[in-house]
Amino acid sequence: MAEEKPAVAFILGGPGSGKGTQCQKLVNQYGLVHLSAGDLLREERASGSKDAELIESIIRDGKIVPSEITVKLLKNAMEKNGWAKSKFLIDGFPRSQDNLDGWNQIMGNLVNFKFVLFLDCSEDIMTQRIMKRAESSGRSDDNIESLKKRFRTYIESTKPIIDFYAKQNKIVTVNAEKSIDEVFEKIRPHFTDF
Numbered sequence: 001m002a003e004e005k006p007a008v009a010f011i012l013g014g015p016g017s018g019k020g021t022q023c024q025k026l027v028n029q030y031g032l033v034h035l036s037a038g039d040l041l042r043e044e045r046a047s048g049s050k051d052a053e054l055i056e057s058i059i060r061d062g063k064i065v066p067s068e069i070t071v072k073l074l075k076n077a078m079e080k081n082g083w084a085k086s087k088f089l090i091d092g093f094p095r096s097q098d099n100l101d102g103w104n105q106i107m108g109n110l111v112n113f114k115f116v117l118f119l120d121c122s123e124d125i126m127t128q129r130i131m132k133r134a135e136s137s138g139r140s141d142d143n144i145e146s147l148k149k150r151f152r153t154y155i156e157s158t159k160p161i162i163d164f165y166a167k168q169n170k171i172v173t174v175n176a177e178k179s180i181d182e183v184f185e186k187i188r189p190h191f192t193d194f
């Protein structure tokens with residue numbers, strides 16, 4: 001019998017747009033599985049694996065880790081969560097053409113890709129949120145120097161991916177500048193049949 005494919009939505013937006021926050025609310029409401037590519041990379045870094053130093057230098061520099069590493073981490077995490085039964089929110093991915101190509105090569109035929117949720121937020125608001133989060137996050141990239149680099153990477157590498165999905169009519173854009181609950185109310189209807 002053919003195995004059922006897991007449903008996947010990608011969650012994109014700039015640093016501090018609220019991807020993790022909104023995914024947590026979707027998990028609470030709909031029991032979806034939230035996988036943050038950034039969290040998986042930070043875990044891999046903390047594990048002291050052979051890729052740990054490379055991951056740290058890339059994260060601190062606001063750049064993007066090669067897809068061979070990130071796609072493997074995502075695939076392993078999906079398998080651990082029960083491949084077919086789960087519905088996945090993949091947060092912060094694909095962040096570049098290399099991410100997208102790596103995903104398509106390994107995962108393209110294995111999942112049921114639904115759409116991209118794009119959290120649209122101004123750089124000013126994202127900066128305020130990240131600098132506030134920096135007081136307690138302990139993240140090595142939550143500082144103004146790394147943040148500027150993350151914004152540059154977002155504009156140069158991630159925005160073209162968002163534009164690509166928009167052209168395919170595969171994107172849901174939500175204004176992410178409102179309160180957490182107001183943003184969630186706009187997102188929620190898109191996941192009732194997910």
Ligand SMILES: Nc1ncnc2c1ncn2[C@@H]1O[C@H](COP(=O)(O)OP(=O)(O)OP(=O)(O)O)[C@@H](O)[C@H]1O
Pocket residue numbers: 013014015016017018019020021022038092129130132133176177178179180181183
């Ligand atoms: N709508 C909102 N209004 C005000 N603060 C928010 C809102 N959404 C998220 N925040 C806060 O902003 C900070 C960043 O949110 P979050 O971690 O969800 O962003 P992110 O998109 O996952 O960022 P990153 O890409 O850096 O991981 C957090 O401290 C969070 O509590």
Ligand SMILES: Nc1ccn([C@@H]2O[C@H](COP(=O)(O)O)[C@@H](O)[C@H]2O)c(=O)n1
Pocket residue numbers: 015036037038039041058059060062063064065066070091092093094095099141150
């Ligand atoms: N697909 C990805 C996702 C993340 N990274 C790196 O991790 C950093 C933090 O990501 P967050 O989503 O938690 O903000 C990000 O700035 C990248 O350096 C990546 O390389 N590839």
Ligand SMILES: [Mg+2]
Pocket residue numbers: 019020036038
């Ligand atoms: Mg996040």
